Amino acid sequence: MSTVHETAALLPDPDELRLHLRALAVLDAALGDDPAFCCYTFDAAWGPGEEAALMDNGSGDDFSVLFTPDGVLIRGFDHESQMSPYGSDDEEVWPGVIDDVPAALRPILDEPAFREEGSDVPRVTACLWRETGDTAWRTGSGICFPPGSEDPDGSGHLFHLLTDRSPEAVQAYLEDYYERPVPLEAVRHVLAGHALTPAISAALDPAALSDDALLRRIAAHPEVSSYLACHGEFDLARTDPIESIALPNGLMAEPVAGCNAGGTHYLCGPAFPGHPRPVLYTDSEGQAALIADSLADALTLAITLPSWPDALAGFRPPVLGSDYLEDHPDHPAVRDRLLAALGLPPVGDQEVLMRLLTTAARTVPDGFLPYVPGEEDCSFQPMLEPPGGPSPSTPEPR
Secondary structure, eight states: OOOHHHHHHHOOOHHHHHHHHHHHHHHHHHHOSOGGGOSEEEEEEEETTEEEEEEEOSSSOEEEEEEETTEEEEEEEOTTOTTOGGGSTTOOOOTTSSTTOOTTTGGGGGSGGGBOTTOOSBOOSEEEEEETTOSSOEEOTTOOOOSSOSSTTSHHHHTHHHHOOOHHHHHHHHHHHHTSOOOHHHHHHHHTTOOOOHHHHHHHOTTTTSHHHHHHHHHHOHHHHHHHHHTSOOBTTOOOOSSOOBOTTOOOEEEEEEOTTSOEEEEESOOBTTBOOOEEEEOTTSEEEEEESSHHHHHHHHHHOTTHHHHHTTOOTTTTTHHHHHHOTTHHHHHHHHHHHHTOOOOOHHHHHHHHHHHHTTTTTTTOOOBOTTOTTOBOEESSOOTTOSOTTSSOOO
16 A cells, blocks of 8 residues: 555655756656646745645646745645545545644645635645654654555655656656657756756757747746746737838748837748747847847847847946846846746856857848848848947946
């Protein structure tokens, strides 16, 4: 028989468990085209000083792992378990399951997120906890499990990736859920705590960073779309440029987003599966720059370095972005959360900056400096200041 007692003996310490749950969420997000269908998610800002790892298999089973200053509480719910509170007329938690939960962690079970709508009863058939400073996982001591089941409280299947944390077990689960091969080395890479690189992302799901997949993720994630429209100046609702443009290299330019100042982002070239399209930006003052080799890179730029136009005007760290960080000190946490929601690998500020400058330098030689057909003196000017150009101390940074 598999119960919370066996689970408690197989769980790692809280720090290792946190890293493993974060890795599961990263893998799930990297493989799934739609965040709404990810089983494993991780919320690093669940509450003040609190983080939450959540699992929902979409079939009525779920669990939550809440990391708090007082300790960690694991709540699992198996909808088919005889121990479900909703399997009896009195709708009460099975005796002993939560009776011994410490007072400091007990309020977690009262959160509305862990109850059926209109019910005062927690969704729980299995519960474990570990207070800060404790050396072992605890469970209810007086649980009398119903006979006739090898997994009476659901802990065996709910927590199987927490008790067997091997790359092989995780790979088998992912291949079963997504019904496609998942490379073991990519799983090993993420479970080891390494950053999700573009190469690993492509190995996990070649279509994950396609334009269509990214646009679907933005539409499905209100925080991402709101940030991009406001702070990232990448508003998908603004696809009506001030004027039509053409490119000297003959590639088509498709408006994909706009900004509050009247600028427009374009995807350049034909849309072929597996072939990213470069992103061109034109502002309302007649300037333009090639800013990214793909929509994925453009979104990474907008999220990681929202003051990127100032970089093209000559600003560099620490001045670059200093005003934005002063007004938004939580930007690093927001950045990491949004990149994860889009399945984009985290990238350092300096790498993003150098990628932008290298790409923008190709605007003119590669034929991406647009013009307005049918007008004289109709070419845009490059946004990137050439070496030895105007001093960056004159304009005010964004």
